Amino acid sequence: MSKTRFPLRAALAGTAAVVTLAAPAMAAEELNALIWCDHADADLLKPFEDAHDVRVNTKEYEGTAAGLAILDQSQPGDWDVMVIDAVDVGRAVERGVFAPLDPAEFPMGDYFPELTLDSHNSVDGTTYAVTEKFxxxxxxxxxxxxxxxxxxxxxxxxxxxxxxxxxxxxxxxxxxxxxxxxxxxxxxxxxxxxxxxxxxxxxxxxxxxxxxxxxxxxxxxxxxxxxxxxxxxxxxxxxxxxxxxxxxxxxxxxxxxxxWAQSIAVLKDSQNPDLAKEFVKYIVSPEGQARLATSSCYWGMPVNKKAGEVLDDSQKAVLRWDQQADYLSRAQxxxxxxxxxxxxxxxxxxxxxxx
Amino acid sequence: MSIEQAERRRASALVAPALLWTLAFFVLPFAGMVWLSLGHLEGREVVAGPGPENYVRIFTDPSFLKGIRVSLEITLVVTVISVVLAWPLAWIIAMRVPQRWQRLALMLAVLPFWTSYVVRSYSWALVLGANGVVMQALIGAGIIDEPVQIMATRTATVIGFVHFFVMLLTLTIYSNLVQLSPNYARAAADLGASGWQVIRLVILPLTLPGVMTGAFLTFVLCIGDYITPQILGGNNELTLPQLIMLQLGRRGDFPMASALSVVLMALVTLAYAASARWLKMDRV
The missing domain is CATH 3.40.190.10 (Periplasmic binding protein-like II)
Incomplete structure (x- = not known):
């Protein structure tokens, strides 16, 4: 029996039409983000929206396959950024959906060294995502x-x-x-x-x-x-x-x-790649990191150590900020x-x- | 053109939108799903079939077989309990509640439909939990010493389902009951039937279309439901919809999820075939 790739995109064409109609309207001042629930927190998004005079439209998904299926069913350019399980960045890169990123544009030097996760975020020496929370x-x-x-x-x-x-x-x-x-x-x-x-x-x-x-x-x-x-x-x-x-x-x-670690990437077909990159920069900035770390949906450690200057002592106590060196040494x-x-x-x- | 031909054309024109709608949004997607179910994952890529691998696995893998069995068991138990509870309730509303209060009684009966399905399931989780109202009341009354586990069991799933479907069945049976002429009961009583005999031998058989329609709807909605077993069942046994979701979540095994969906569809079709002779929607 000959093996041919199943035309999943074609098979989902009908759904794609519906999703396209339902997808957020594209406009220069809008950014469409495929996210996990912690990014839907208004306290996280508002400073970016105010600073760039932009509206961030979010859609939550659970499970990498579900996120990739949403991309399959969408028109190229519908989405600008995507949050993804760090272990699955490679899967998304295989599908050719992420744009390369220049790590020099992000504060990798301020990261906990264990969390740059080049092994996850890079493929063949090219970086496609940056870690944002763990x-x-x-x-x-x-x-x-x-x-x-x-x-x-x-x-x-x-x-x-x-x-x-x-x-x-x-x-x-x-x-x-x-x-x-x-x-x-x-x-x-x-x-x-x-x-x-x-x-x-x-x-x-x-x-x-x-x-x-x-x-x-x-x-x-x-x-x-x-x-x-x-x-x-x-x-x-x-x-x-x-x-x-x-x-x-x-x-x-x-x-x-x-x-666990989650990464954020810019979609290859983004209509607004510069703004998308600015959003990623905001998310990994100390202020964005502190807000993401204490999101109303769930908390998690910021990857950027400088977020410690923004978080208050009680927040850091809940996150066990001071024990991270020990924890990181014992976690796999x-x-x-x-x-x-x-x-x-x-x-x-x-x-x-x-x- | 004869009048008959013109009538036929007019009828076809009237039916065409519904037919096209069904073709576009049911027949074609369903055919696509069947075709997809004959494919398989190779690595992370969906490879076109046709091949029976997924169906062979569904009917040979004990975990998948158990999923089918669990779904059927829960659905049958829920349907039977819901019918047993809903019929007397519908009868009381239709026959014993004064007509001016019937509307209020029906509104109270459908109140659970007004809340979100997910919220309702989580509410049951709080009610049935070890520290919930039920256990604390039983402990307070001295009936039990320690909480009995109901939450995260099949019993919790059944309770959550029955709460919802009793209301649905009450509506279908009630609408059947109020259509019955009171003369049937009067004639039976004149011929010497007792009150119980009137219900058992006259009213009950005449409400069979309403019961079967409600039971079929209960079967369809229950066997395809993901939310209630997921929240109340505690994942201690998986139903077919939960198995379908498991295929999609991380790995994106669309062919296996499609095959399981086709099996689910086949079970619903079998249920329809078994109850078709009683399904007289016009009587409901």
Whole structure:
């Protein structure tokens, strides 16, 4: 059987027409951003809009495939900037949707060195995105309900002590990465050959858990006392709840944690590439970084260290600003599976959910 | 041109917009989805088929088979419970509530439709949680000592669904009931039937079209719903729509998601075929 690429774009042509009609009107003073929910915060966007006399139209998406599908269904030029999981920048570059960026135009010297992530943001020596925010997928918990010392060792999650009081964050990359760490498998070493070693502990973790839930459901479960421990959680989940319940906390256990990072890129077909680049510059500036770090949707560490001059002490305390050197030394980057390993990981995750 | 021909042309012209609409926004996209379902992912690229790989996996992989089974089980349980609860409610509104209060009663019955579906599901999550109203009331009444887990179980999903679909079924059954002539009941009573016999042997069979229409709508909406099992079920077992979303989220496996959608469509078609003889929409 001959293999031909399925004309996905053509197949979605009808939808494209609808999306085109619904897409924000293009105008010189408008910027269209395909984003995660933290960028929809008016406090983040307004200073840029005021400074450049521009309106930033945003569309939120979840999951890289969904974001890329939106691009597929849009007319070239509909979108100017895109926020993307740092591990998936390469996927977007493969599709030829990002414009090259000159790293010299961005304050890379002010970045936490671990977060420039050239390995993720560059392909064949060309930079296509810059990291803008990071944090940890680790263990979040209610310290009024658990023994904090237990949270320093992932082994306690399998001990039976917290059975029925655990929730698992519903994203297989970080959680399987964490389970790998618990089994002594570094994220960079995760492969088809050793993936099966994760199956048994993953199933046992599911058996000990009450639920596997997305961001909002996880926050709700932790906030309402439905669960006391969230595997895969971190500052991004507990920080926005901190003022309501200071007992919600997180830590990095001795086995380590996963480092998540999000990047921002300019779309190759942007009608307004200069303004798009200005937006990226604003996002990675100290002021933009501080606002993004404390976005109403979720918090996360700024990649630009100079944001520390803008954040106040209480914000930095919630973000654990002073412990970052230690945390960064103990965190590992997400696994970056190729397509086949990705499929196997998702398949194992599905099997786990159906246990 | 004869009058008949002119009538036919006029009828065709009237039907044409709806037909074109259906062709453009259902038939063609559906055909595209079926074609896509016969392809597969190679690396991260969608490769055209035709090949049966996705369907073979759906009907051989235990996780996918379980998804189909879970969807059917939840949908059937929800449909039966909703019918059992909705029929008496509709009967009381139609037969026992004074006519001037019926409109208010119906409005109260459809109140849940007025709130966002997502918000309603999260509200149930708070109500059914370990520290929610239900558990605290049961503990306060001394019925239980410790919270019983309802949230993040199939029971929570069923409760969330039933709350919604009882209202839908009440409307379809009510509209069927008010169309019935009171003479049927009077004639049965004159012939010696007891009140219960009138309901069981006369009223109930006559409302079957309304019940079946509501039950079919419940089946279709329930088996295709993603929100309720996702929020209330706690992902402890996946339904077909959840499996479809899982294929799309990160990897973008559109062929497998399409194949699962075709299976979902086939289940709805089977349900329609099974209930078609009772589906008399004009009676509802």
């Amino acid at each position: 944090g940890y997928n680790t263990i979040a918990f209610n310290k009024a309900k658990v023994d904090e010392a237990d949270m320093e060792d992932m082994g306690s999650l399998w001990s039976g002590k917290y059975d029925g009081k655990i929730a698992i964050y519903d994203y297989y990359l970080p959680v399987m990465g964490l389970v790998g760490l618990s089994q002594g498998v570094a994220t960079k070493d995760l492969s088809a050959a050793n993936l099966e070693t994760l199956r048994d502990p993953l199933y046992k973790l599911k058996a000990a858990s009450r639920q596997v839930s997305d961001v909002v459901a996880s926050q709700t479960a932790l906030a309402t006392g439905e669960v006391d421990v969230l595997i895969g959680g971190g500052e991004w989940l507990t920080a926005v709840l901190h003022s309501e319940n200071p007992d919600l906390d997180w830590t990095i256990p001795k086995q380590g944690a996963l480092l 980057l997400y696994p970056v599976p190729d397509a086949d390993l990705d499929a196997e990981m998702q398949s194992m995750w599905t099997d786990m959910l159906q246990q």
